[in-house]
Amino acid sequence: MKLLLKGGRVIDPSRGVNRVSDILIDRGRIAEIGRNIPHKGERVIDVKGKIVSPGLIDMHVHLREPGNEEAETIETGTRAAARGGFVLLACMPNTNPTIDNQDTVAFIHSMTKKKGAARVLPIGSITKGLEGKELAEMGELKGSGVVAVSDDGGVIHNCDIMRHALEYAKMLELLVISHCEDETLNIDGVMNEGYWATSLGLAGTPTASEEIAVARNIRLLELSGGALHIAHLSCAGSVSLVREAKKRGINVTCETAPHYFTLTDEAIKEYNTNTKVKPPLRGKKDVEAIKEGLSDGTIDVIATDHAPHTPEEKEVEYELAPFGMIGLETALPLILGLTREGVLDLNEALAKITNNPARILNLDGGTLKVGSTADITVIDLEEKVIVKKDSFQSKSRNSPFIGWELQGMAVLTICGGKITSMSDQVKNKLCGRTK
Ligand SMILES: [Zn+2]
Incomplete structure (x- = not known):
């Protein structure tokens, strides 16, 4: 037609x-x-x-299927994507079962074919069951068509395992996507450490938790070579670390999510559990630094980190609620808000949700070239x-x-x-x- x-x-x-x-x-x-x-x-x-525009690409979503179809399915998640302007999604492996084997990858491919209103590209896990202990069969995962590997949701705390993951992924020409938070520093944190956490009486997570993990992973990447993409940057220190690493010619890329340049931790003052995300919403200075990082090209990509949770899961005390917010249907206008503010021009804003993620994931997409x-x-x-x-x-x-x-x-x-x-x-x- x-x-x-x-x-x-x-x-x-x-x-x-x-x-x-x-x-x-x-x-x-x-x-x-x-x-x-x-x-x-x-x-x-x-x-x-x-x-x-070229069809929008979101390289960081959680579609919850298999395992938590109460919160989202491939069908509803891709419908949300289509409504929000997205044609291509890379989905994180924290499903149940984990995307750490070819059968689960095949399941996602077949569900997408049957019910998908967008293309879905699975991301395999780095470690088996996301436990941070034993590497998953990355060769098998690559063979079955994953576009990257990630233990998103948490950081791999053991440096030696992370080093080997980077080396192995490099051999297989697989991108490693890393969630950066050293949780040994914020085991109980539910929001950003600072004025609002103190005044609300909630346990805080310092930005140092993220910065330590970003610095460590960049250092490990220097040791191993290969390609590392850092997920959802939220704070000024992380932006500086990536900026400096890129200056030194290190093969690191990164993303942020719309909530990190739209909201501050003040948004938590009504205890709305939909503001609880990981890493947490930060203060004004961090928000400004994220915008600067977007503007000067340090931050390559904007991804939603779409993380659906049912009302039953979220309608509990702030401390007990799971981390995450949905984002596919609100991302584009929030990103376009940056063009009205003068942070990005339209071409730059669209690059961060089309061409840049396509390049980082090595996809044939994100372009309006004749024949594509x-x-x-x-x-x-x-x-x-x-x-x-x-x-x-x-x-x-x-x-x-x-x-x-x-x-x-x-x-x-x-x-x-x-x-x-x-x-x-x-x-x-x-x-x-x-x-
Ligand atoms: Zn994450």
């Missing part, structure tokens, strides 16, 4: 393109890009005044939405942004040439009605 997107502003950071063009999609691929492509009976969608898979996200920069508890596609509702008015939404998501999400605005236009 052919589809013609008419008159949008095409921004493709992978090729430095920013101009008004039509895009013709044919048999799941981008067939042609140019001004005034004549239409010959194919379906036409008018996207004038909209941004046409037709993964496209159409964005309305003006569209405003009030986030409502009942409007999520995700099975979970653990978002601290409920009640917020957000601006800049995906109005059309196309994955492999297929429409996976379309807003009412676009639907009405297609039927010839006006808003």
Whole structure:
């Protein structure tokens, strides 16, 4: 089936393109890009005044299937992704069973094929059962198609195991993604250590917990070689460490998540458990440093760390609630907020959710090059939405942004040439009605 997107502003950071063009999609691929492509009976969608971006990529999500289908499934998680403008997700291995074997990888592939509204690329675990003790069969995992390995959720505390993981992954040309928090320093911490933790009477986690793990992993990477990607940076010290390592030519990349540049630890003052994340929300200075890191290119990627939890799990005392918030359906407007603030321009912002994660994961994606898979996200920069508890596609509702008015939404998501999400605005236009 052919589809013609008419008159949008095409921004493709992978090729430095920013101009008004039509895009013709044919048999799941981008067939042609140019001004005034004549239409010959194919379906036409008018996207004038909209941004046409390569399909968005989120390299850090938790889809909970297998094991906790109460909170999310591959079907609902990918639907949430499509609604949020994402076409490609890399999912973390902390499922039950863990993604530490080829059968679980095969299960995720087959569920995605059956029910997925986005492509899902599994990330295998570094250690068996995420226990931090014995390395998983990385060769087998690589063979079955994982895009990286990670023990996300916690750090591998044993330096020797982490060193061997990096060496082994290097041999297999696998990316290692590391959650950096030395928990021997914050075993009871539930929020950032500082004024708000003291005034709320909650146990704090110092930023040093993260910085120590970042510094150690960069040092181990120097020893081993290979490639390391540091997940969800939250504080100024980590940004400085990565910036300095990159200056020295070390092969390290990193990401942050929208909540780390949008919220501070003050957001916890109502004890809303949806603000409880790992690493925790930090103070103002850290938020400023994260923005600086995004702006100067130290932080390569923005990923959601979408972490669904059921109301039963979250509606408990702050100390007892699990860590994590959902993010797929609120990420794009929060990222676009950075362009309105002047932290990033539109090209830079989109690069962090298209081209950069594609490059780091070595994927054939994140581009609108002619001949590539037709993964496209159409964005309305003006569209405003009030986030409502009942409007999520995700099975979970653990978002601290409920009640917020957000601006800049995906109005059309196309994955492999297929429409996976379309807003009412676009639907009405297609039927010839006006808003
Ligand atoms: Zn993590």
